[in-house]
Amino acid sequence: MKGLLIKDYKLIMHNKKLVFVLMIVWLLALQNYDGYSFLIGYSTMIFILLALNTISTDDYYKSTPFLLTLPVSRGTYAAEKYVLMLGMSLLGAVFSTLVCILLHREQLQLLMISGLCIYILLALFQLLMLPIQLKFGGEKGRMVLIGLLSAVTVIITSISSILPKLFGLQNSIGTIAQNAVIWFFELPAITKMVDVILVCVICFAISYSVSLHIMRKKEF
Numbered sequence: 671m672k673g674l675l676i677k678d679y680k681l682i683m684h685n686k687k688l689v690f691v692l693m694i695v696w697l698l699a700l701q702n703y704d705g706y707s708f709l710i711g712y713s714t715m716i717f718i719l720l721a722l723n724t725i726s727t728d729d730y731y732k733s734t735p736f737l738l739t740l741p742v743s744r745g746t747y748a749a750e751k752y753v754l755m756l757g758m759s760l761l762g763a764v765f766s767t768l769v770c771i772l773l774h775r776e777q778l779q780l781l782m783i784s785g786l787c788i789y790i791l792l793a794l795f796q797l798l799m800l801p802i803q804l805k806f807g808g809e810k811g812r813m814v815l816i817g818l819l820s821a822v823t824v825i826i827t828s829i830s831s832i833l834p835k836l837f838g839l840q841n842s843i844g845t846i847a848q849n850a851v852i853w854f855f856e857l858p859a860i861t862k863m864v865d866v867i868l869v870c871v872i873c874f875a876i877s878y879s880v881s882l883h884i885m886r887k888k889e890f
Contacts, residue, residue, distance in 0.1 A: 674742065674750040678724040682758075685720065692716045706774070707784045710766045714792050717762030721755040722803065729807040744885035748804060752878060755796050763789040790866065797877035805884045 682689075693716070728734045738744065767785030771778055806813075857865070 671746055671750045671753065673740075674737070674747065675754060677737075678721070678750070678754050681724050681727050682720050685723065689716075689720065706770045706777075706781060707788065710763060710770065710781075710785050711788045711792070713766035714759050714762040714788060717758040718755060718792065718796060721751075721758040722799070724754065725751065725803045725807070744888075745882055748878070748881045748885045751800060751804070752874075752881070755800060756793055759792055759796060760789060763792075790870065793870065794873055797873050801877055801880040801884060804881050804888075 728737075734747070737747065763785050767781055770781050770785075774781065
């Protein structure tokens, strides 16, 4: 795995001009924007996209079949992508949160909570994204992901607006969702932490199992 991480690090550094431009945009936004949650999320997404681009590069140069002829198993290749993407997103979240804290130390606790929540949400998004990218490749994977997100949006809209009107449940779904959120935030801090960790572990196990199955069945 170490060799794969070094290979992807060199691929990311090959795009250092893009990194430089994106970080300049981020610094300009930092000077003129007070929505620090957006800035932390934007910075984290930059690091995620840089890591995700390594899959597109592997597909473009047909390097995955070559890598698998080396002492690299399909499971190791999939695991390395998880380590890379989750590690890069953590790096982006920590970096942007620290910069915001240095500029606004009076909001230390708020910024730390925001950074942690954003990282968890984006980590869950990556667990959805990685199997799709490994299955369909960089370009097709993006199209499938957009289609999937669009379908989910339509389904959620239908559940929250169309179905309630058909069955006369206009307020029920919204009330249930609101009560669920209130119930969760009223739980003790340690219980909330355990619940979040448990959900993340389950999602990671499902995502990695799917990715491993995809890599084992994939033909190059």
